[in-house]
Amino acid sequence: MTKKAADMAQPCIIAVAITGSVPTKADNPAVPITVAEQVESTHAAYEAGAAIAHCHVRNDDGTPSSDPDRFAALMDGIAQHCPGMIVQLSTGGRSGAGAARGGMLPLRPDMASLSVGSNNFPTRVYENPPDLVGWLASEMRAHDVMPEIEAFDLSHIIQAALMADDGRLPRPLYVQFVMGVKNAMPVDERVLDFYIETLNRYAPDALWCAAGIGAGQIVVNEWAIARGGHTRT
């Protein structure tokens, strides 16, 4: 089998980010906010072929939350409606909240997102100080949660590889390249190729996926699939 045929034979893992931490009903009435809405939205994506549910939870007023009880309710609903779907909980939704960002890890979801560096977001710093990163990684190890590394910049890819080298992260790494966030990395095909090259150089056994935020979503999906990677909607 040629390399290309082998790539074609490798299934593409589609993750669905049902809610995120930013959009509100005012932005889009269809965005699922309550747990019941999130479960049904996930169910629809599951029927359509999504294999991973990337989950944030919200307070009743729609603001972002890291409340373990809400995450537990969402996990229960997804388990009932979407048997076998991989549940990935976000630890990024409340930058600045410190250890509260990892309070749901004892729920032992299949996966959790992990940022290993800091960067700018549209109106603020996305703060992931080294001690918090190390603590979240150790909590994921303790509760047997597979991290998905959220790489918002090139150094985050290398940092993840160094953390796998010294045992702070498990192998193989699963790294998500995130593009299209204002003040961070734009949607850029040449950069995506260099991200892949760099990950292969520092962590040859790693898996990768890519996500475009907002208007860049579809184009990043297409680029990732064309390169044999996984992707997030």
Add this chain to the structure above:
Amino acid sequence: MTKKAADMAQPCIIAVAITGSVPTKADNPAVPITVAEQVESTHAAYEAGAAIAHCHVRNDDGTPSSDPDRFAALMDGIAQHCPGMIVQLSTGGRSGAGAARGGMLPLRPDMASLSVGSNNFPTRVYENPPDLVGWLASEMRAHDVMPEIEAFDLSHIIQAALMADDGRLPRPLYVQFVMGVKNAMPVDERVLDFYIETLNRYAPDALWCAAGIGAGQIVVNEWAIARGGHTRT
């Protein structure tokens, strides 16, 4: 003249970072802390061929400061001992201090450092929130100070180019690639090449220099000079 000969004919601008914000006399008794020590250290580098003095100032106890009076005294001393030397004041030395980081810009130094994104440092987040970045850039414009962009990661290079496109930064950009900071970008030759390629793609008229921190200093100097760039010791 060939491209290579043209590159060889282009003088290499050497910047000297005399003090930085971290090392203490306990680390190295030769690190210049007082203004008098800084002036004499700069004078020696000037005699040896350095064209830019990259300046931080310290409090009497050696902790980092952004005190405009100390910067003014240092500028006076450098002007007297090193006629024609380009003075570049750091706006990065006290991350977290907000607008105090730009309090020396009304002194109208030739240049000032400017970080346009955030990243991790060895023990903390180097915080450069978007509104502070915009304010520092506008202060530099108001006081006719040329920014040196400090790029600690790939997205910082692109962000600087976007800020030049929309008029927030003057052209041509002068961008410093910084490698060797723990938890940010390691010393990596392939990444340096991609930094140069990316800068050329987004801002073809830009100038660049490179700095290696700590043990990476000499190797980054050599890589930069070999590629026709400028460099910092």
